[in-house]
Amino acid sequence: MPRFALKIEYDGRPFAGWQAQADQPSVQQAVETALGRLDPAYAAGARIAAAGRTDAGVHASGQVAHADLARAWDPFRLAEALNFHLKPAPVAVLAAAPVPADFHARFSAVERRYLFRLVARRAPLTHARGQVWQVLNPLDTAAMRQAAAHLVGRHDFTTFRSSLCQAQSPVKSLDEITIEDLPVPHGREYRFSLRARSFLHNQVRSIVGTLERVGAGSWPPERVALALAARDRAACGPVCPPQGLYLTGVGYPADPFSA
Incomplete structure (x- = not known):
């Protein structure tokens, strides 16, 4: 499965933080919901990983996450599609890029x-x-x-x-x-x-x-x-x-x- 890195920007005010939570909105949930419109694995509950688990109310202009997708997307089209499905949440994918299978948004970060x-x-x-x-x-x-x-x-x-x-x-x-x-x-x-x-x-x-x-x-x-x-x-x-x-x-x- 092709792995993609996503550079993500968000306004943290409406969210209980990055990490998905059962009863509160999160940035992770917003991105995974958008991915679920493009990839059946995320519609079924697959998870993404991020470089930092920002707290409630904290913003980002350069968060990085990675996602494994069922098919090889053109990076530009992937970012455009995700941004379409992220509306109206204050979250934007600034860039998408294919990465090696051993790339990890959190553990590969230096x-x-x-x-x-x-x-x-x-x-x-x-x-x-x-x-x-x-x-x-x-x-x-x-x-x-x-x-x-x-x-x-x-x-x-x-x-x-x-x-x-x-x-x-x-x-x-x-x-x-x-x-x-x-x-x-x-x-x-x-x-x-x-x-x-x-x-x-x-x-x-x-x-x-x-x-x-x-x-x-x-x-x-x-x-x-x-x-x-x-x-x-x-x-x-x-x-x-x-x-x-x-x-x-x-x-x-x-x-x-x-x-």
Whole structure:
């Protein structure tokens, strides 16, 4: 059976997350339902696998999943057909590509990239409502960058790990954190970009929520290093809400979409 990789974009607001659930809408279910219009196996309940199981309310601009189909589709026509059947759900297949039978969207990945968008302004948001986290007062970008530097590298991230996390080890290598400070009408937008091979459950939201406390002046930057060393969930800052988080890309040894 030909295997295809799918690059998927979605607005996470209407969904209970990526993973299919019996009683709540999910992104996985939306894509599998669309596949079921094209392939009898998915109409009968076959499953797809994804690079990241994003939580409720989390968005994606570069999620990757793979699906085994009964026939060899032209990749362009496959993406077009899936997008037709995905309507009106806020989910789009950006690209489809044939991949080797041993390609796995999750286990073949060597890098995942996340973006968190935070807007600071007094007036309520209109256009970006539900797509960013809003705070009222501007943040100290230099202090947040100083604090973030303590987290780059290989560490035990127990402090920044959800108590529900199922990963075998809290030790992860965080390859990069960058923080952009951009003007928006009557405010500022802060964009936190994080890159690693893999992340713990709620790790990104825990890190950004902690860095916001530094930017707001409630924590000195050095306290982040102490929190990391504590290896204690109680030492973490508040976990920020999901609506500002985006899975922006997944890296593989060979990019399946490069053609």
